[in-house]
Amino acid sequence: MSYVKRYWPLLWINLIPILSIVYTFLNHDRPSVRMLWAELDKHIPLMPIFILPYDSWYPFLLSKFIWLFLKEKETYFKTLTIMCIGLIICYLIYSVFQTTIARPQLTEQGIFNDMIRFVYNHDQPYNCFPSIHVLTSYIVLKGAKQCAGIQGAAFAIVAVLYFSIIISTIFIKQHVILDVIGAIVLVEVLYLMAFVFQVISSQKKMLKVS
Incomplete structure (x- = not known):
């Protein structure tokens, strides 16, 4: 029972796939659909090898949440809460x-092109x-940065991994630059809102003590 009591908060991770059900209902054409192409997007080539970090998104997302939970539970709950709020806003x-993207025709063969197909x-x-890929990856990256138990080489590996996932969304033509910028902003x-809320909460506690 002590083992179950210790690890049951990991089940809150299931909020992410549960919320993602909404995505499937929204992922279709509607009367008013926009394209956010910038001139630079037209010059970015399709690079099939980036399907590898793109497809690694969900397993690495799950593994990093487990890592955060084991290292620092407070950061785990904060990161998960911000992610759920971010998904709802998305x-x-x-x-x-509603926005869309014009995907390229995949004429070449090969395992990477097959994975993109x-x-x-x-x-x-x-x-x-x-971009949800960017949003969730950037949130986990910031969570890892705030976690005292993930420093030095460990954080560098996490940063490289999630940076590759972020840019992969552009190089396999799933998103455009504005999608990435919008997610990061x-x-x-x-x-920032979480920080302000934390400051206000701290001030209220201090006033109660005094």
Whole structure:
């Protein structure tokens, strides 16, 4: 029982796939769909090898949450809370501001191109802004940075991994640059709000003590 009591909070990770159910209902064409192409996006080549970090997103997301939980539970709960709020905001944006991306024709053969075809076939080209791949990866990266138990070489590995996932969204043509920027800005705003809330809560506690 002590083992169950110790690790049951890990079950809160299931909130992420539960919330993701909403994504499937929003991931389709609607009367008003926008494209956020910038001139620079037109010059970014398709690089099939980046499907590897792109597809590693979910298993690494799960593993890093478990890592955060084992290292620092407070950071684990904070990171998970911010991620759930971020996902909800993304879904609200998708419901009123639907965007799409023009995917390239995959004419070449090879395992990496086949993996991209699989993604294209199972994920409609909608719900682009902001990018959930980027949002969740950047949140975990910031969570790892705030965790005292993940420092030095360990954090460097996490940073390289999640940076590769972030840029992979552009190089396999699942997102455009504005999708990435929008996700990063949203995360920064959420962390700023969390910081303000923490300061206000601390001040209230101090006033009660005094």
